[in-house]
Amino acid sequence: MSLSRDRLISIALVSPSILAVLVFVYGFIFWSVRVSMSNWVGLLPDYSWAGLANYRNLMHDPRFHIDVRNTVIFTVLFVAGCLALGLILAVLLDQGLRGETFFRNLFLFPMAISFIVTGVVWRWLMNPAQGSRISGLNLLFDKMGLDFLINQWYTTPYWGIGFIAIPAIWQMSGYTMALYLGGLRSIPDEVREAARVDGASEWQLYRYVILPLLSPITLTAMIILGHISLKVFDLIVAVAGKQLPLDVPAIYMWTTTFDGGFYNRGAAIGILLLLSVAVLVIPYLRYTLRTEAEL
Amino acid sequence: MKTQRASWLYLPLLLMAAFYILPMYIMLSTGFKSFAEVSLKTMWNLPTGIHLENFQRAYEALAPNLWNSVRLVVPAAIISSILGSLNGFVLAKWKFRGADLIFPLILFGMFIPYQSILIPLVEFMKRINLYGGIWGLVLTHVIYGIPITTLTFRNYYAGIPVELVEASRIDGAGILGVYWHIMLPLSIPSFVVVLIWQFTAAWNDFLFAVVLTKPASWPVTVALNNLAGSQIIEWNVQMAGSFLAALPTLLVYIFLGRYFLRGLLAGAVKG
Numbered sequence: 001m002s003l004s005r006d007r008l009i010s011i012a013l014v015s016p017s018i019l020a021v022l023v024f025v026y027g028f029i030f031w032s033v034r035v036s037m038s039n040w041v042g043l044l045p046d047y048s049w050a051g052l053a054n055y056r057n058l059m060h061d062p063r064f065h066i067d068v069r070n071t072v073i074f075t076v077l078f079v080a081g082c083l084a085l086g087l088i089l090a091v092l093l094d095q096g097l098r099g100e101t102f103f104r105n106l107f108l109f110p111m112a113i114s115f116i117v118t119g120v121v122w123r124w125l126m127n128p129a130q131g132s133r134i135s136g137l138n139l140l141f142d143k144m145g146l147d148f149l150i151n152q153w154y155t156t157p158y159w160g161i162g163f164i165a166i167p168a169i170w171q172m173s174g175y176t177m178a179l180y181l182g183g184l185r186s187i188p189d190e191v192r193e194a195a196r197v198d199g200a201s202e203w204q205l206y207r208y209v210i211l212p213l214l215s216p217i218t219l220t221a222m223i224i225l226g227h228i229s230l231k232v233f234d235l236i237v238a239v240a241g242k243q244l245p246l247d248v249p250a251i252y253m254w255t256t257t258f259d260g261g262f263y264n265r266g267a268a269i270g271i272l273l274l275l276s277v278a279v280l281v282i283p284y285l286r287y288t289l290r291t292e293a294e295l
Numbered sequence: 296m297k298t299q300r301a302s303w304l305y306l307p308l309l310l311m312a313a314f315y316i317l318p319m320y321i322m323l324s325t326g327f328k329s330f331a332e333v334s335l336k337t338m339w340n341l342p343t344g345i346h347l348e349n350f351q352r353a354y355e356a357l358a359p360n361l362w363n364s365v366r367l368v369v370p371a372a373i374i375s376s377i378l379g380s381l382n383g384f385v386l387a388k389w390k391f392r393g394a395d396l397i398f399p400l401i402l403f404g405m406f407i408p409y410q411s412i413l414i415p416l417v418e419f420m421k422r423i424n425l426y427g428g429i430w431g432l433v434l435t436h437v438i439y440g441i442p443i444t445t446l447t448f449r450n451y452y453a454g455i456p457v458e459l460v461e462a463s464r465i466d467g468a469g470i471l472g473v474y475w476h477i478m479l480p481l482s483i484p485s486f487v488v489v490l491i492w493q494f495t496a497a498w499n500d501f502l503f504a505v506v507l508t509k510p511a512s513w514p515v516t517v518a519l520n521n522l523a524g525s526q527i528i529e530w531n532v533q534m535a536g537s538f539l540a541a542l543p544t545l546l547v548y549i550f551l552g553r554y555f556l557r558g559l560l561a562g563a564v565k566g
Contacts, residue, residue, distance in 0.1 A: 005469070006389070006469050006470040007391065009469070009470050009471060010385045010389040010391060010470055011391055013381045013382075013384075013385055013470075014381065014382050014385045014386070016378070017378050017381070017382050017401075017441050017445070018382075018397060018401070020438045020441065021400070021401050021404050021438065021441055021442065022400075024404075024412065024416070024438045024439065025403070025404040025407060025412065025439075026400075027415075028411075028412035028415035028416060028419075029407070029411055029412060031412075031414075031415035031418075032411050032412060032413075032414055032415055035414050035415070045418070085311075088307070089308075089311060092304055092307060092308055093308075095304055097304060097305070097308070103308055103312065105552055106312055106315055106316070107311070107312075107315055108548075108552070108556065109315070109545065109548055109549075110315065110318075111548075111555075111559060112495060112541075112544045112545055112547065112548035112555065113499070113541045113544060113545065114498070114499030114500075114501065114516050114540065114541070114544070115499070115501065116499075116501050116516040116519055116520050116540070117516075117519065117537045117540050117541045118318070119520075119523075120519060120520070120523040120533055120534075120536075120537045121318040121321060121322055121534065121537050122318065123523065124321065124338075124530055124533075124534070125317065125318060125321060127335075133335070135335035135336070135338055136338070139335075139336075139338065139339065140339055143339070167318075170314065170315065170318070174315075175559060178556060178559065178560065179560070182560065227406055227408075230408065231408045231409075231410075233410075233501075233502060234501035234502060234516075234520075237501075237520060238501075238520050238523065241524055249410070250408065250410050253410040253413070254410070254413075254502075254506075257413070257414060258506060263414055266410075266413075266414060267414050269410065270408065270410035270411040270412070270413060270414070271411055273408040273410050273411060274407055274408055274410075274411035277406055277407065277408050278403075281403065281406040282403070285399055285402060285403065286399075289398075289399055
């Protein structure tokens with residue numbers, strides 16, 4: 001009797017949240033899919049059927065091609081940069097140096113800051129002006145005699161988007177470091193000792209023993225970073241505003257929907273973004289939850 | 296062996312430290328300069344003294360938005376933490392049939408690109424008359440915060456021995472008694488983690504805010520981005536404004552950093 005009453009209470013406790021998530025996540029996704037298959041342009045909703053026309057149009061849309069290209073460049077540089085930097089920092093901090101806590105906190109603090117703040121500051125650091133109006137990092141390079149490093153940053157033709165990865169790495173590499181550091185700490189000392197006894201050099205130890213042991217962490221980090229980079233939006237807006245050479249799907253969705261009134265196209269971009277994230281995240285969630293259940 | 300290696304290892308560490316400090320340095324050194332010494336030519340020089348003009352100007356421009364942010368994040372963080380705790384408790388210790396199916400469905404909500412729900416969200420908020428103001432944004436943060444808060448609490452509660460629950464049930468406690476007298480007191484550290492995390496996430500959000508609020512209700516991220524895009528506001532004021540916008544979460548990080556890190560790692564699903 002009391003058990004079934006508790007059962008009812010337990011369901012009553014979680015049902016508002018479950019209902020909210022079902023409506024706001026799954027209901028809204030379904031609603032977006034419907035909008036993406038409509039002819040809704042302008043402020044008044046128009047649900048007349050358009051089939052897959054909006055998706056087909058995107059496939060032939062030069063702006064969307066730029067977006068996909070930019071996302072690929074950004075993702076590769078951002079994920080690779082965060083993994084490399086995060087791993088290096090974690091290995092350095094794992095050597096038992098003094099001041100470890102200080103350095104760890106220093107590398108992590110950008111995580112606490114919003115992409116908007118990061119973007120506004122880096123916008124000035126990456127000021128592309130040269131000659132008499134030189135400033136930011138270009139000015140610093142000039143003063144240090146490193147003139148060969150002076151460049152046009154995010155205004156570089158074609159590769160501009162790659163420079164947006166610098167503030168993004170600045171912000172997220174500390175997080176990657178924390179993930180790796182957790183992994184390094186969980187490797188028992190005996191493993192290292194055994195490898196050293198077998199005559200492995202420090203390099204070989206890391207390359208052939210520790211790095212393979214860290215591969216689950218690398219996978220986790222790749223998925224988390226990858227899905228962040230597919231969604232990148234506010235950082236670009238804060239660094240450079242909305243400009244075509246630095247366009248990505250998330251910005252295109254925003255401007256075409258809320259500035260342009262192309263709700264049908266905006267919804268289609270949103271759904272494509274969702275699909276690309278789902279391809280990454282769903283297998284990952286299944287994998288993590290299954291290994292968790294086995295423990 | 297270790298001591299031999301130690302000294303040169305500081306070189307790369309210090310180089311990296313410079314990279315992480317650089318934006319902080321430029322934000323603060325510019326902020327503390329007087330209007331007279333601000334110039335792009337000398338942007339790397341230290342200020343000659345402590346001047347607060349830039350911060351005053353930035354505060355004048357951003358004060359209403361900073362307060363909007365406070366009014367947004369406090370209720371959003373508290374409500375979504377409470378919901379997360381209740382969900383986590385039931386999903387870890389009082390599983391109902393289908394709970395193992397529901398959990399991944401909730402979790403997925405944490406990863407979705409919000410562009411895929413943005414149009415319905417705006418339409419929905421307009422229909423229930425919450426579009427444009429702070430409360431619609433609070434509701435949005437509460438709901439899309441449920442996945443991560445539920446995850447964190449569920450992982451925490453899963454680690455609490457079942458015997459504790461069973462013992463108190465033998466003593467006659469119902470589900471609410473178990474939650475209130477056993478679980479809640481034990482989960483204060485988790486509450487700190489989740490509150491900090493939700494505080495930071497809501498404070499730093501831009502996308503929901505820019506789409507759902509009108510200028511009078513803009514939180515500080517939207518206002519700062521607007522400030523940075525304007526031609527009238529000087530870059531030194533922008534730097535000072537950036538610092539003001541970052542300060543609350545930075546303070547949280549400095550004083551409660553350990554908890555912040557735990558919240559971060561909870562986002563990697565495995566608790």
